[in-house]
């Protein structure tokens with residue numbers, strides 16, 4: 001444990017495979033405390049995802065992939081038995097959170113790998129398990145490269161001196177590295193391009209204040225924290241030239257599910273003539289979900305709103321509505337930035353093209 005943030009050097013990796021266990025940075029404790037949780041079972045991983053110890057769509061997917069391996073590593077039997085166990089563990093981990101499609105994407109990839117391994121002649125149970133661990137490590141390594149590419153494409157949309165507003169945390173903490181929405185900001189920083197970032201605090205659990213402001217400040221980026229309800233005022237002053245956010249799921253028509261409040265930011269941006277960019281890996285694009293109306297939206301405990309600041313801030317027994325995400329209709333989305341390039345409307349035509357070849 002390290003509660004002296006000043007001592008943090010360089011980049012803080014939120015998901016680490018460490019000699020047979022998964023070390024997860026407990027994101028609930030940031031920015032005050034840096035503590036890694038040693039996870040050794042699929043149940044540990046399920047619990048960490050459900051309770052936001054790890055959060056952000058790509059980081060959830062990566063953790064779940066390791067969770068599948070942890071869930072089968074002590075299992076006995078031949079390849080067919082191990083395949084059954086992989087399916088069981090994947091089904092279990094899939095119940096941890098409903099909205100981020102990267103979770104299901106990563107679990108499907110682990111299942112597909114297990115199916116392929118089960119069809120191989122002469123592969124030992126130990127070889128089967130090692131290959132599954134390698135698959136989880138590959139998902140993590142690919143995410144880092146994917147995020148870097150997203151950053152390269154996104155950076156072409158930004159110029160020196162621009163003000164950029166972001167909501168929630170789609171940074172390095174939410175991915176293997178770099179982040180999605182924050183990737184161009186890190187690349188700009190490396191290249192001496194100066195951007196002024198406004199980070200919405202992101203009620204109710206403050207991913208913007210606790211995580212985005214923290215990681216950008218650590219990197220020396222010019223970041224200003226605002227409450228969510230200040231975004232319109234900041235835009236009206238002409239301080240914001242672009243909005244960039246991440247996403248948990250993009251539907252086939254380009255509707256975007258992201259942290260609650262993203263929709264309000266997008267409407268405000270449109271009213272001020274500011275483009276809204278959504279940055280995500282293609283693993284977040286779900287062509288099997290036709291529109292945002294079909295994206296399952298997680299509802300979280302009332303206490304996140306009524307006791308979110310460590311004390312009661314609402315009357316006992318008050319009715320609460322606490323959706324963790326909202327859907328921004330595609331008409332508010334200027335472009336979706338993926339590792340393969342920038343996708344412009346019409347999204348229902350142009351998103352499928354990104355999956356070709």
Ligand SMILES: CSC[C@@H](O)[C@@H](O)C(=O)COP(=O)(O)O
Pocket residue numbers: 055056057058100167168169170171174175179180181207245246247248258259260324
């Ligand atoms: C690159 S992360 C993209 C999204 O997952 C992020 O913007 C977000 O909404 C995260 O929500 P969270 O509830 O913190 O998991």
